[in-house]
Amino acid sequence: xxxxxxxxxxxxxxxxxxxxxxxxxxxxxxxxxxxxxxxxxxxxxxxxxxxxxxxxxxxxxxxxxxxxxxxxxxxxxxxxxxxxxxxxxxxxxxxxxxxxxxxxxxxxxxxxxxxxxxxxxxxxxxxxxxxxxxxxxxxxxxxxxxxxxxxxxxxxxxxxxxxxxxxxxxxxxxxxxxxxxxxxxxxxxxxxxxxxxxxxxxxxxxxxxxxxxxxxxxxxxxxxxxxxxxxxxxxxxxxxxxxxxxxxxxxxxxxxxxxxxxxxxxxxxxxxxxxxxxxxxxxxxxxxxxxxxxxxxxxxxxxxxxxxxxxxxxxxxxxxxxxxxxxxxxxxxxxxxxxxxxxxxxxxxxxxxxxxxxxxxxxxxxxxxxxxxxxxxxxxxxxxxxxxxxxxxxxxxxxxxxxxxxxxxxxxxxxxxxxxxxxxxxxxxxxxxxxxxxxxxxxxxxxxxxxxxxxxxxxxxxxxxxx
Numbered sequence: 001x002x003x004x005x006x007x008x009x010x011x012x013x014x015x016x017x018x019x020x021x022x023x024x025x026x027x028x029x030x031x032x033x034x035x036x037x038x039x040x041x042x043x044x045x046x047x048x049x050x051x052x053x054x055x056x057x058x059x060x061x062x063x064x065x066x067x068x069x070x071x072x073x074x075x076x077x078x079x080x081x082x083x084x085x086x087x088x089x090x091x092x093x094x095x096x097x098x099x100x101x102x103x104x105x106x107x108x109x110x111x112x113x114x115x116x117x118x119x120x121x122x123x124x125x126x127x128x129x130x131x132x133x134x135x136x137x138x139x140x141x142x143x144x145x146x147x148x149x150x151x152x153x154x155x156x157x158x159x160x161x162x163x164x165x166x167x168x169x170x171x172x173x174x175x176x177x178x179x180x181x182x183x184x185x186x187x188x189x190x191x192x193x194x195x196x197x198x199x200x201x202x203x204x205x206x207x208x209x210x211x212x213x214x215x216x217x218x219x220x221x222x223x224x225x226x227x228x229x230x231x232x233x234x235x236x237x238x239x240x241x242x243x244x245x246x247x248x249x250x251x252x253x254x255x256x257x258x259x260x261x262x263x264x265x266x267x268x269x270x271x272x273x274x275x276x277x278x279x280x281x282x283x284x285x286x287x288x289x290x291x292x293x294x295x296x297x298x299x300x301x302x303x304x305x306x307x308x309x310x311x312x313x314x315x316x317x318x319x320x321x322x323x324x325x326x327x328x329x330x331x332x333x334x335x336x337x338x339x340x341x342x343x344x345x346x347x348x349x350x351x352x353x354x355x356x357x358x359x360x361x362x363x364x365x366x367x368x369x370x371x372x373x374x375x376x377x378x379x380x381x382x383x384x385x386x387x388x389x390x391x392x393x394x395x396x397x398x399x400x401x402x403x404x405x406x407x408x409x410x411x412x413x414x415x416x417x418x419x420x421x422x423x424x425x426x427x428x429x430x431x432x433x434x435x436x437x438x439x440x441x442x443x444x445x446x447x448x449x450x451x452x453x454x455x456x457x458x459x460x461x462x463x464x465x466x467x
Contacts, residue, residue: 036411041068044436044443046416054411055447058418058432062231062264062381063291066341067436073297076337080330089327096332103339104293104302107273111283112304116319117327117335121263121290122156124301125225128286129160130321132223132257135309138316141255144222148212148256150186152422154233155225155261164225166233167422182216184208186230189237190374190385191393191428206246218254223286229275229378231264232420235385235430236377244282251285260284263301264381267292268342268437271352271379278378285309292437295338298331347437354439355379361448362433366390369455371462373428382433395428403429405461410454415447 036048044067046054059065066073080096087094101115116131118124129147136144149155151166162170163178166186171178187205189198196204213221228244230237251258265275266289272278274287286309290301313319325331342348359375359382366372366384373387386402388394396402403419406429410417419431435447 043067043069044439052414054414054416055443055450056416056436057410057447057450058416058434059436060296060416061291061418062269062432062434064296065267065269065292065347065437066295066297066338067438070295070297070338070341072341073295073334073337076333077297077330080333083329085330086325086328088324090322094327094329094332096329096336097327100332100336100339103336104289105304107339108287108304109277111306112287113307114305114310116303116321117332118301118303118323119299119325119331120156120301121261121288122158122161122301123323123326124263124288124290124303125156125164125261126158126160127301127321128225128259128288128303129164129223131286131303131305131309131313131319132259134313134316134320135257136222138312141219143219144255146182146216146221148182148184148209148216148221148224150226151183152186152188152233152427153225153227153261154231154420154422156263168426169422169424182212184212186226186234186237187239187243188234188427189376191395202240202243206243206250209247210250213250213254213256218256221254221256223257223259224251225259225261227261227265228279228282229265229270229381231381232418232432233422234427235374235383236381236432236434238376238378239279241279241282244279248282248284257286258284259286259288261288263288263290264292264434267339268348268351269379269381269434271348271355273348275378275381293338294331294335297338298334299325300331300335342437345438350439351379351437354437354441354444355382357441358382358433358435358439358444358447361444362451365448365451365455368452369459371455371458377433380434380437380439383430384433386429386431395425398425401425401429403431406431406454406458409457409461410450413450413454413457415450415454 039047039049044056104115105112118127147164149164149166153166155161155164159177162174163181166183185205185208187202192198192201228239260276262275269292287304294300362375366375370390371386372384373390373393374385377383388396403421407417407419417431
């Protein structure tokens with residue numbers, strides 16, 4: 001009878017099972033295949049402990065805008081940590097916070113004079129809603145509390161953010177814990193409802209928003225939150241000018257605050273600093289940022305808004321909101337270094353120019369492979385939609401989980417791709433093609449070559465059921 005050797009004190013401390021494998025009960029099902037272990041990263045590449053190299057196609061979860069191991073960001077991190085890695089904003093002001101706030105608001109422009117920093121996108125979304133509610137109270141509009149959002153949409157993983165998220169799967173799981181907030185349809189552009197064109201459906205979505213505000217009673221509606229350019233909820237759907245202007249007009253007409261969730265689309269990824277900057281006469285009242293503003297070097301989110309809104313709230317007693325790590329100096333110093341590097345390397349321009357090249361390469365793949373139904377997005381916020389039949393736009397059966405299969409095949413080919421099937425795959429399968437903003441023309445060719453190889457493997461699997 002064999003016996004497992006006793007655990008060493010080090011193994012116990014590290015949470016290792018007796019067989020030497022780490023305990024991963026919250027990450028994945030026990031017994032499922034193990035992921036490669038990260039060794040190091042440099043630029044847009046990673047290496048695992050076996051020496052295999054991977055190209056980061058999706059910037060992790062569309063966050064790692066600068067790639068890995070940027071020397072200037074690491075230097076700023078070390079410099080701030082050596083002075084004060086943490087100081088609670090209820091007790092100290094922070095130069096790092098002021099520098100980041102000043103730089104971020106100057107980049108965002110007029111109407112976004114104030115910034116509030118938290119630890120990620122979900123916290124930022126919830127902070128935006130709390131700010132909106134407190135602004136309504138300051139305006140003696142206590143009846144306003146409903147936040148309209150869209151289906152599909154994704155606004156974060158906390159319970160408040162999930163309330164706003166338009167994803168049937170999430171609501172089936174967490175529904176009893178969530179508030180029931182009104183939803184309207186998002187103007188998707190690839191597989192529109194029967195008897196609609198893209199243009200007519202967009203107009204129908206505009207009418208639906210105004211009708212919903214009326215049905216809910218305008219005096220009860222606090223805000224409308226949208227992703228101006230979609231993330232994982234829609235696979236980089238780009239809203240058109242008409243829709244964005246009409247949304248702004250309707251919100252202004254009924255006194256509803258307009259919130260743009262730019263957790264994925266902000267911080268230069270689309271070829272402008274804010275995705276909102278692509279539209280005229282459509283500026284939101286509040287913008288939510290995360291991911292790219294710290295490029296994965298630290299957890300960070302932010303809300304941007306106007307002097308007018310903040311002054312009203314502070315005059316009424318202050319912003320009732322806070323987290324342990326909000327505006328902590330280490331994260332703020334890192335965020336400031338990230339944005340400075342973005343400016344010094346002109347990465348917003350690079351996102352626009354390389355984005356055009358990448359989109360052209362993806363369109364060429366679509367012309368060669370019938371499994372790509374659509375290529376969409378702007379700048380380096382792009383997506384591929386996978387289909388069983390390109391001509392009819394027929395999606396794959398949900399049970400196949402085509403996006404997950406493609407991601408696994410891509411990893412075998414040294415490509416790291418991020419995708420997510422919302423609403424049980426009701427709207428299809430897509431993959432985010434969102435590399436770091438530092439990507440070069442040569443690396444785009446490398447990325448496209450890897451995708452072509454993975455498409456061949458995907459086709460082989462579909463034909464004979466073998467990887």
